[in-house]
Amino acid sequence: MIERTLCLTGGAVEATIHAVKHGGITGNMAGGTHHAHRDFGSGYCVFNDLAISAMYAIEHLGVKRVAILDLDVHQGDGTATILSNENRTRTISVHCSTNFPFRKSVSDFDLPIEPNSGDVAYMEKVQEAVNLCLEFEPDLVLYQAGVDGLEHDHLGKLNVTREGMRTRNQYVFEEMLNHRIPTVIFMGGGYSKPIEHTIDAFYDLFIDASIWTQRW
Numbered sequence: 001m002i003e004r005t006l007c008l009t010g011g012a013v014e015a016t017i018h019a020v021k022h023g024g025i026t027g028n029m030a031g032g033t034h035h036a037h038r039d040f041g042s043g044y045c046v047f048n049d050l051a052i053s054a055m056y057a058i059e060h061l062g063v064k065r066v067a068i069l070d071l072d073v074h075q076g077d078g079t080a081t082i083l084s085n086e087n088r089t090r091t092i093s094v095h096c097s098t099n100f101p102f103r104k105s106v107s108d109f110d111l112p113i114e115p116n117s118g119d120v121a122y123m124e125k126v127q128e129a130v131n132l133c134l135e136f137e138p139d140l141v142l143y144q145a146g147v148d149g150l151e152h153d154h155l156g157k158l159n160v161t162r163e164g165m166r167t168r169n170q171y172v173f174e175e176m177l178n179h180r181i182p183t184v185i186f187m188g189g190g191y192s193k194p195i196e197h198t199i200d201a202f203y204d205l206f207i208d209a210s211i212w213t214q215r216w
C-alpha cells in the first residue's frame with residue numbers, strides 16, 4: 001500500500017515536470033486521487049496527487065496558473081478543499097450529482113449532471129468546463145480523466161458510451177494543443193462490470209493522448 005501510494009504520487013509529479021519542461025500531453029497511468037484531503041484519505045485515495053502536482057508546479061517549476069479539469073464521475077472534493085484558498089489554481093469538476101461524495105465540497109466551478117445522462121448532456125458540460133479552464137489562461141492543465149461515467153460502470157451513475165468518452169478526451173486534447181497548454185493526464189476511476197469496458201476506455205485515453213501529443 002505504501003509503495004503503491006508513493007509510486008502513484010511520484011509518477012504524477014514526474015509527469016508534471018515532463019509536461020512543463022517539454023510541453024505536450026504527459027500522463028500517469030495511475031492516480032487522479034481527488035478524494036484525498038489535506039489531513040485524511042477518502043474514497044480509495046491516500047494523498048491528493050492533483051493538488052500536490054499543482055503546488056509543485058507553482059513552487060518549483062515557475063508555473064503561474066494551474067487549472068484542474070476533473071471529469072471523473074465523482075466530484076474532486078479533496079482537490080477543491082485543499083486548493084480553496086489558492087488563487088493560482090482553478091478547480092473545475094464535472095460530476096454526477098448523486099454519486100459519492102454525498103456531501104460535496106465547493107470547487108471554484110462545479111458542474112453537476114443528473115444521473116443517467118448520456119453523451120450529449122455530458123459533452124455540453126465538458127465543453128463548459130473546458131471553456132472555464134481556458135478562460136483562466138493556465139500555463140498547465142491537470143486533467144483527471146476518470147472513465148467511471150461509462151454506461152457499464154458499477155459505481156458511476158451516468159450513461160456515457162465508449163465513443164462518448166473518447167470524444168471527450170479528444171476534445172480536451174484538441175483544445176489544449178490549440179492553446180499550447182501542457183496537459184497532464186491523471187487516470188481517475190473506472191469500475192465497469194465486466195472490467196473490460198473500463199480497460200478499453202483507458203486504452204483509448206492513453207492511445208489518443210500519444211497520437212495528439214505528436215502534434216505539439
Ligand SMILES: [Zn+2]
Pocket residue numbers: 072073074146148188189190
Ligand atoms: Zn471516480
